[in-house]
Amino acid sequence: MKKETLSLEFTVYDSEKELSSEDAALLSRARQAREDAYAPYSKFKVGAAVLMENGEIVVGNNQENASYPSGLCAERVAVFQAGAIYPGLAIQKIAIAAGSERNPLAKPAAPCGNCRQSIFEYENNQKKPIELLLMGASGEVYKCPSIQGLLPLAFGNEYL
Template identity: 75%
Template structure:
């Protein structure tokens, strides 16, 4: 028996110019954070900007390390920073800008599996979706209404 358990909902904007002002502003914060990423090994820079319910924006960027597993992705840096600085304040959305000057992206890059799971933990904890805005280089912006859309069969607190 074949059964569809999950489908991905995306809104695709042809460029940043089509975004609502709040989303465009958040994406600009992610782009600014991307500039300061520490990525000397991969040269793949990622910036993330988290918008909280209280209107605060918290940024993060990837931080590489010669011992690769010791680095951290931009999304987790931003989300953990938000959680530490504003405990209990729900996250509305996260804008993520990713790319490399060596190899320009032709489409937005979604968060890695570790980041999806980490963001899902916050989504699950706050019992409300976290919207994602994804940009890779210049061009199209993908908008996903919930991180759970990118993480089918997510592992959550109900399993523990």
């Protein structure tokens, strides 16, 4: 028998003021996108901003639906839109800003499993890591060097 250990590497910043100007600007775009989210049921708004390798930024926000499974998370809205607008271009970073009217001081929220898998598909295909910046309503920012850190033992196209 052999035991393996999986670990998560990320950096915690006390606030976005500690970030580089590029990261702070990307997170600002994610916060702006969060404000326009359609979340009438959960009141949990999420905005995402994707930085492409050509310097363009693509945003998305969560879109809820009374039939809950029909909604879509901010991360997938942004990543799929980026893939549609800039096919073949690598995604460098994704900033995600989440906040709830019920819990405005929440810590950063990581992407759900479906979003992690969708982001991994892009990271795996482009063979370059996609850095993530995660922020709640305010306060700390988590910086992850790759989606693989949040999705160990990921399922990729090499299995098909």
